[in-house]
Amino acid sequence: xxxxxxxxxxxxxxxxxxQWYTDIVKKAELVDYTxxxxxxxxxxxxYAIWELIQxxxxxxxxxxxxxxxxxxxxxxxxxxxKEKDHVEGFAPECAWVTMGGEExxxxxxxxxxxxxxxxxxxxxxxxxxxxDLPKLYNQxxxxxxxxxxTRPFLRTREFLWQEGHTAHExxxxxxxxxxxxxKVYASFCREVLNMPVIEGQKTEKERFAGAVSTxxxxxxxxxxxxxxxxxxxxxxxxxxxxxxxxxxDRNGGLSYVHQTSWGVSTRLIGGIIMTHxxxxxxxxxxxxxxxxxxxxxxxxxxPGVLDKARELTERLRKVVRARIxxxxxxxxxKFAQYExxxxxxxxxxxxxxxxxxQCVLVRRDSGEKTVCPLGGIENTVxxxxxxxxxxxxxxxxxxxxxxxxxxASVEDINACxxxxxxxxxxxxxxxxxxxxxxxxxxxxxxSRCIPFAQDRIGEKCACCGRPADKLVIWGVAY
Amino acid sequence: xxxxxxxxxxxxxxxxxxQWYTDIVKKAELVDYTxxxxxxxxxxxxYAIWELIQxxxxxxxxxxxxxxxxxxxxxxxxxxxKEKDHVEGFAPECAWVTMGGEExxxxxxxxxxxxxxxxxxxxxxxxxxxxDLPKLYNQxxxxxxxxxxTRPFLRTREFLWQEGHTAHExxxxxxxxxxxxxKVYASFCREVLNMPVIEGQKTEKERFAGAVSTxxxxxxxxxxxxxxxxxxxxxxxxxxxxxxxxxxDRNGGLSYVHQTSWGVSTRLIGGIIMTHxxxxxxxxxxxxxxxxxxxxxxxxxxPGVLDKARELTERLRKVVRARIxxxxxxxxxKFAQYExxxxxxxxxxxxxxxxxxQCVLVRRDSGEKTVCPLGGIENTVxxxxxxxxxxxxxxxxxxxxxxxxxxASVEDINACxxxxxxxxxxxxxxxxxxxxxxxxxxxxxxSRCIPFAQDRIGEKCACCGRPADKLVIWGVAY
Numbered sequence: 001x002x003x004x005x006x007x008x009x010x011x012x013x014x015x016x017x018x019q020w021y022t023d024i025v026k027k028a029e030l031v032d033y034t035x036x037x038x039x040x041x042x043x044x045x046x047y048a049i050w051e052l053i054q055x056x057x058x059x060x061x062x063x064x065x066x067x068x069x070x071x072x073x074x075x076x077x078x079x080x081x082k083e084k085d086h087v088e089g090f091a092p093e094c095a096w097v098t099m100g101g102e103e104x105x106x107x108x109x110x111x112x113x114x115x116x117x118x119x120x121x122x123x124x125x126x127x128x129x130x131x132d133l134p135k136l137y138n139q140x141x142x143x144x145x146x147x148x149x150t151r152p153f154l155r156t157r158e159f160l161w162q163e164g165h166t167a168h169e170x171x172x173x174x175x176x177x178x179x180x181x182x183k184v185y186a187s188f189c190r191e192v193l194n195m196p197v198i199e200g201q202k203t204e205k206e207r208f209a210g211a212v213s214t215x216x217x218x219x220x221x222x223x224x225x226x227x228x229x230x231x232x233x234x235x236x237x238x239x240x241x242x243x244x245x246x247x248x249d250r251n252g253g254l255s256y257v258h259q260t261s262w263g264v265s266t267r268l269i270g271g272i273i274m275t276h277x278x279x280x281x282x283x284x285x286x287x288x289x290x291x292x293x294x295x296x297x298x299x300x301x302x303p304g305v306l307d308k309a310r311e312l313t314e315r316l317r318k319v320v321r322a323r324i325x326x327x328x329x330x331x332x333x334k335f336a337q338y339e340x341x342x343x344x345x346x347x348x349x350x351x352x353x354x355x356x357x358q359c360v361l362v363r364r365d366s367g368e369k370t371v372c373p374l375g376g377i378e379n380t381v382x383x384x385x386x387x388x389x390x391x392x393x394x395x396x397x398x399x400x401x402x403x404x405x406x407x408a409s410v411e412d413i414n415a416c417x418x419x420x421x422x423x424x425x426x427x428x429x430x431x432x433x434x435x436x437x438x439x440x441x442x443x444x445x446x447s448r449c450i451p452f453a454q455d456r457i458g459e460k461c462a463c464c465g466r467p468a469d470k471l472v473i474w475g476v477a478y
Numbered sequence: 479x480x481x482x483x484x485x486x487x488x489x490x491x492x493x494x495x496x497q498w499y500t501d502i503v504k505k506a507e508l509v510d511y512t513x514x515x516x517x518x519x520x521x522x523x524x525y526a527i528w529e530l531i532q533x534x535x536x537x538x539x540x541x542x543x544x545x546x547x548x549x550x551x552x553x554x555x556x557x558x559x560k561e562k563d564h565v566e567g568f569a570p571e572c573a574w575v576t577m578g579g580e581e582x583x584x585x586x587x588x589x590x591x592x593x594x595x596x597x598x599x600x601x602x603x604x605x606x607x608x609x610d611l612p613k614l615y616n617q618x619x620x621x622x623x624x625x626x627x628t629r630p631f632l633r634t635r636e637f638l639w640q641e642g643h644t645a646h647e648x649x650x651x652x653x654x655x656x657x658x659x660x661k662v663y664a665s666f667c668r669e670v671l672n673m674p675v676i677e678g679q680k681t682e683k684e685r686f687a688g689a690v691s692t693x694x695x696x697x698x699x700x701x702x703x704x705x706x707x708x709x710x711x712x713x714x715x716x717x718x719x720x721x722x723x724x725x726x727d728r729n730g731g732l733s734y735v736h737q738t739s740w741g742v743s744t745r746l747i748g749g750i751i752m753t754h755x756x757x758x759x760x761x762x763x764x765x766x767x768x769x770x771x772x773x774x775x776x777x778x779x780x781p782g783v784l785d786k787a788r789e790l791t792e793r794l795r796k797v798v799r800a801r802i803x804x805x806x807x808x809x810x811x812k813f814a815q816y817e818x819x820x821x822x823x824x825x826x827x828x829x830x831x832x833x834x835x836q837c838v839l840v841r842r843d844s845g846e847k848t849v850c851p852l853g854g855i856e857n858t859v860x861x862x863x864x865x866x867x868x869x870x871x872x873x874x875x876x877x878x879x880x881x882x883x884x885x886a887s888v889e890d891i892n893a894c895x896x897x898x899x900x901x902x903x904x905x906x907x908x909x910x911x912x913x914x915x916x917x918x919x920x921x922x923x924x925s926r927c928i929p930f931a932q933d934r935i936g937e938k939c940a941c942c943g944r945p946a947d948k949l950v951i952w953g954v955a956y
Contacts, residue, residue, distance in 0.1 A: 032600055032603060032604060034549070034550050034596070034599065034600065035554055035557055035599055036550050036552045036553075036554060036587065039550035039551075039552060040550070041547065041548070041549050041550065041596070041600050042547055042548040043547055043604075044545035044546065044547055044615070047545075047546050047547050047548055048545070048546070050548075051546065067522035067525075067526070068522065068525050068526070068529060069519065069520055069521055069522055069525050070519070070520040070525055070528075070620075070638060071512070071519050072512050072514050072517035072518070072519065072636055073517075073551075073589075073620060073622070073636055074514045074517060074573075074636070075514075076513055076514060079513055092579050092580060093579050094579065095552075095575045095577070095578050095579075095587075096575060096576065096577040096578075097573045097574060097575050097576075097589065098574065098575075098576045098577065099573070099574040099576065099586075100573050100574075100624040100635075101570055101571050101572065101573075101624040102570060108577075109514065109573075111551075111575065111589070118512070118519070121512065121513055122510055122512065122519050125510060126510060126521075137522070141620075142548075142551060142619075144551070146578040146579040157578075158550055158551055158552070160548060
């Protein structure tokens with residue numbers, strides 16, 4: 001009974017995108033709502049996706065010399081207060097611990113919303129000389145931000161993430177690190193999550209609290225909305241001055257370190273759902289699919305079928321994440337269930353296949369069926385997984401390109417939005433914050449980024465008409 | 479300058495064991511104290527040890543069918559209140575969140591001290607039928623207990639751990655899981671941490687809050703004190719009844735699930751330090767050593783030395799975690815530093831070695847030096863690492879056995895403790911809690927466990943003289 005509910009129809013995407021998303025999140029068994037508002041339980045299937053993201057991203061961090069650490073989850077209020085912009089940005093959404101055991105605390109502690117202050121505090125003690133630099137630290141933890149409205153993976157009060165925090169001798173080095181890590185995120189999204197992203201810089205308005213500059217990767221969801229998928233911040237020596245992080249430099253003097261921070265979160269799972277999913281459920285990028293191939297024996301009571309299915313599963317397991325479903329549910333039910341869960345390839349094997357020494361492979365992304373000889377099935381499957389990754393990337397890129405519009409004025413933007421709905425709007429901007437705010441008010445869009453790939457599509461600000469030399473991507477953000 | 483401090487002398491173990499421990503923790507760069515009392519920053523070297531523990535233990539969990547999940551870090555007070563014994567045990571040491579953003583919360587939230595309540599709440603929603611069982615869940619998170627006195631790794635207000643929480647159809651299955659996981663911990667300690675442990679059951683007094691029975695592995699530290707290193711709890715259906723976790727059973731009725739939980743923490747790192755360390759610093763078990771072999775070029779300005787050292791490092795890296803130290807610190811300084819950090823093998827290569835196609839291997843555990851031919855060095859090193867693991871295990875076992883004493887009465891125990899200091903005391907016990915409390919008061923020892931390996935060393939309770947059929951291990955606990 002309980003299992004049946006799983007494969008009930010989900011709301012079609014075109015009918016109600018938000019409901020479609022919520023349906024997938026529940027029915028693919030990614031999360032469970034809990035008795036703490038805005039906090040989720042991540043279920044085994046959802047957590048397995050996160051573990052695959054984590055493992056592969058961590059390998060990339062370590063290959064670049066980063067080391068993992070773990071700072072405390074609590075920040076004393078006085079520590080949070082040290083950097084003015086930072087505290088203003090985060091204090092309003094902190095959860096505060098005021099009691100320890102039965103006693104009122106002398107100073108309240110904030111549950112980390114992000115850990116710049118803790119890293120700076122630590123750096124002020126462990127960095128003495130230029131020989132101690134750079135410090136290339138990262139941590140995989142959860143953070144808390146007391147959001148008013150929440151949605152699974154996209155915005156929750158507690159979420160899992162990684163936060164890199166680095167300290168360098170020079171501004172140049174720190175800036176190079178900031179840019180490097182944005183590139184790591186961008187290539188990870190493309191290569192591992194098969195998710196196209198645009199790289200660029202945030203405007204001053206959208207900058208991280210306390211940063212000199214913030215860089216971002218922006219992805220486009222199925223519905224044309226933008227998802228900020230990762231950010232990398234350059235701090236200059238602002239935090240170092242606030243926290244007194246000095247070192248004996250090469251010239252015999254004392255200098256402040258230059259810092260960066262960068263992070264991605266479980267929000268990426270929301271991005272995967274809304275980039276690749278369809279009306280049958282999840283479509284997982286092969287590299288983060290907990291099950292890459294599910295083996296379904298057809299008419300498994302017939303002689304030899306189950307043995308062959310098991311043998312194939314074992315063979316496949318040596319090269320991919322394969323699993324067999326031997327339960328007594330009907331094949332049709334199983335097909336629907338693994339489609340809901342976004343398993344990239346379904347392998348069917350039945351009595352007729354046995355006779356012909358073959359099996360049937362069904363792709364989740366296209367539904368395409370292929371009859372394949374069992375000899376070399378490992379290679380066939382591995383190649384098909386690669387092809388699925390490429391195909392879903394291409395499809396997502398096509399969606400992003402199709403929904404990107406060039407506009408020259410407020411009227412233009414409003415007409416475009418009225419006619420075509422959400423998407424990326426490319427428009428020139430003079431750099432004035434007032435124009436940015438006006439576009440928000442009058443067109444309902446915010447600046448997503450000043451893309452690195454600058455394309456001069458006009459000479460005038462789409463808002464005020466004054467000379468403009470910045471191309472900005474605007475959109476409606478999750 | 480900063481580097482020099484690292485290899486300053488540490489306090490000898492015999493002089494002041496507690497200070498020796500603190501010195502190692504600091505000078506091997508495992509942790510940093512933070513501005514939050516009782517909460518530590520785990521530094522890269524310390525965290526790398528934890529990652530190695532985590533990875534290898536997680537593999538063992540998964541091989542037995544366990545899946546990772548992630549529950550929220552907050553527990554609403556009303557949820558914690560549901561199981562009477564449990565809340566009594568934990569509420570006094572909870573950290574409480576009372577404000578979210580600028581608003582007072584309607585119900586205060588406890589930062590999880592352990593997550594039975596959250597798992598039960600989740601299970602009550604996701605378990606409907608016997609087909610949904612067993613649920614074999616685990617999570618790797620940090621928890622908070624507002625301890626009054628703290629020591630790095632051994633007792634901190636926040637600590638990292640894993641907590642397994644499982645739900646089963648029957649009491650027998652749940653009990654088998656409880657026992658199985660204790661065995662997993664015991665064999666992990668022995669095989670991976672080279673740490674001998676005694677397996678047994680806790681007395682009622684020492685039982686986990688809310689458990690029917692608690693099992694433990696107890697290790698002995700260098701100073702004769704006991705370290706509870708992992709616990710596994712059988713809950714029966716007590717939590718299930720409190721949280722209404724019912725399922726449609728095989729007989730068409732509704733039954734409560736039977737549950738377990740089990741955990742180990744970063745405390746294991748404290749165990750490693752105090753089981754294997756010596757007056758030169760850490761001695762790491764090879765399987766969790768972030769650097770297994772450090773390559774030190776001697777007279778590296780001489781032709782060929784550095785190249786050969788690099789070549790050897792690359793060769794070794796294919797089979798072990800090897801690192802070269804090319805800094806301009808003196809060889810003597812480097813030797814001391816890697817001894818402090820507990821690196822199992824130091825490989826020295828200098829001009830004379832080059833001539834003879836050899837190198838020198840120095841074992842951290844024994845100080846023994848061996849001149850080895852470079853041909854097949856990978857195998858030599860791998861075999862030596864295995865041998866080091868076995869040797870430090872044997873040494874620790876010898877310490878444990880040497881410091882284990884059989885006693886028949888309170889006088890006996892006091893004489894033994896006065897003459898020999900801390901250790902494991904084996905004494906018969908009648909099962910009366912009053913006797914347990916009396917031994918605590920009069921002899922300063924607490925029951926560590928009723929070991930599975932029961933050895934009848936007498937007929938009478940060492941405390942009251944009444945008939946006794948339980949052998950108990952007593953000791954002074956960290």
